[in-house]
Amino acid sequence: MAVPDHGDGPEPVEQGIAAAAQSSSVHGVTSAKPEPARRRQGIELQDHQTTLKTRVSLSGIGVHSGEAVTVHFNPADAGTGIVFHRIDGLHDGAEVKALHSEIGATDLSTVLGDPAGVHVATVEHLMATVVGLGIDNLAIEIDGAEMPILDGSAAEFVAAFDHVGIETLPVKRRYIRVLKPVRIEAGGSWAEFRPHDGTRFEIEIDFESPAIGRQSIATEMTPDVFRREVSRARTFGFMKDVERLWAAGYALGSSLENSVVIGDDAQIINVGGLRYPDEFVRHKLLDAMGDLALAGSRFIGAFRSYRGGHKLNAAALQRLLSDRTSFELVETARRERGRSAEMIAVNAPYTL
Numbered sequence: 412m413a414v415p416d417h418g419d420g421p422e423p424v425e426q427g428i429a430a431a432a433q434s435s436s437v438h439g440v441t442s443a444k445p446e447p448a449r450r451r452q453g454i455e456l457q458d459h460q461t462t463l464k465t466r467v468s469l470s471g472i473g474v475h476s477g478e479a480v481t482v483h484f485n486p487a488d489a490g491t492g493i494v495f496h497r498i499d500g501l502h503d504g505a506e507v508k509a510l511h512s513e514i515g516a517t518d519l520s521t522v523l524g525d526p527a528g529v530h531v532a533t534v535e536h537l538m539a540t541v542v543g544l545g546i547d548n549l550a551i552e553i554d555g556a557e558m559p560i561l562d563g564s565a566a567e568f569v570a571a572f573d574h575v576g577i578e579t580l581p582v583k584r585r586y587i588r589v590l591k592p593v594r595i596e597a598g599g600s601w602a603e604f605r606p607h608d609g610t611r612f613e614i615e616i617d618f619e620s621p622a623i624g625r626q627s628i629a630t631e632m633t634p635d636v637f638r639r640e641v642s643r644a645r646t647f648g649f650m651k652d653v654e655r656l657w658a659a660g661y662a663l664g665s666s667l668e669n670s671v672v673i674g675d676d677a678q679i680i681n682v683g684g685l686r687y688p689d690e691f692v693r694h695k696l697l698d699a700m701g702d703l704a705l706a707g708s709r710f711i712g713a714f715r716s717y718r719g720g721h722k723l724n725a726a727a728l729q730r731l732l733s734d735r736t737s738f739e740l741v742e743t744a745r746r747e748r749g750r751s752a753e754m755i756a757v758n759a760p761y762t763l
């Protein structure tokens with residue numbers, strides 16, 4: 412039995428922010444910094460919006476509700492974004508957009524919509540996949556209120572989307588380019604955006620439990636890096652927390668099938684062990700990608716966090732987007748033969 416993402420839950424050991432901030436190169440680096448040309452190419456390859464080639468469906472259970480749920484991912488037109496449609500009879504036709512402005516709760520997972528009304532819970536692993544693979548538009552039908560947890564990672568979403576393939580649409584994609592540093596601190600945690608030529612993540616966690624300890628990952632993000640290095644990292648939690656969560660009506664669908672569980676003796680309970688030696692911090696990266704995907708456009712910049720979680724990710728995004736001088740919307744300029752594309756500012760309002 413397991414608990415879902417600890418979110419901002421059990422406080423890890425206190426360790427100075429200054430100490431973390433000092434180390435400019437975090438340990439556990441998994442991907443060398445690519446050459447600038449390669450980075451630009453990474454952006455060029457994603458000039459246009461995309462959707463899926465055909466419909467694909469997945470079934471599973473919600474990690475919190477424990478209820479069976481089926482989700483249909485349908486292709487959608489450019490400009491649609493990621494939109495959920497409830498088809499469970501209770502809220503037929505109700506629509507919930509995967510946007511920052513729709514965040515209803517971030518306590519244990521990210522909930523979109525009204526937690527007491529029409530909503531879709533635990534969207535972060537899907538959203539990480541969507542942004543990780545570069546899918547801009549989907550009309551998602553869901554016959555319940557919580558996304559399936561599947562194996563606790565993004566692996567089954569990736570497999571489903573790769574199975575049907577990604578379609579490029581004849582409309583340019585817009586990016587949010589970070590123009591100046593934006594930082595938020597909460598207790599011993601912090602998160603920040605910085606200007607950067609590419610999309611980069613630097614995530615560090617620090618847990619009292621020796622099973623996790625201090626782990627960090629720093630990488631430029633591309634679909635390939637997401638597939639190989641991030642998508643298979645599972646949700647994790649501590650055995651000691653599960654009864655408290657069950658008593659509160661959470662984690663009802665949680666099991667060793669969908670979580671890495673750490674026992675009271677600081678041992679991994681799952682028979683198969685870990686998928687990556689530092690699976691915990693990779694899952695935190697996956698969660699951060701999903702939370703930041705709710706900006707509605709992917710960002711060009713670097714995101715760094717220390718002991719972060721859904722709440723901190725959402726707060727950092729809120730701070731970035733609430734100051735119109737800290738970012739601009741850009742798209743690729745028309746490319747001249749033999750020259751790499753420039754990103755140009757788009758004169759368009761950004762509404763939260």
Ligand SMILES: [Zn+2]
Pocket residue numbers: 416535536646694698
């Ligand atoms: Zn997660």
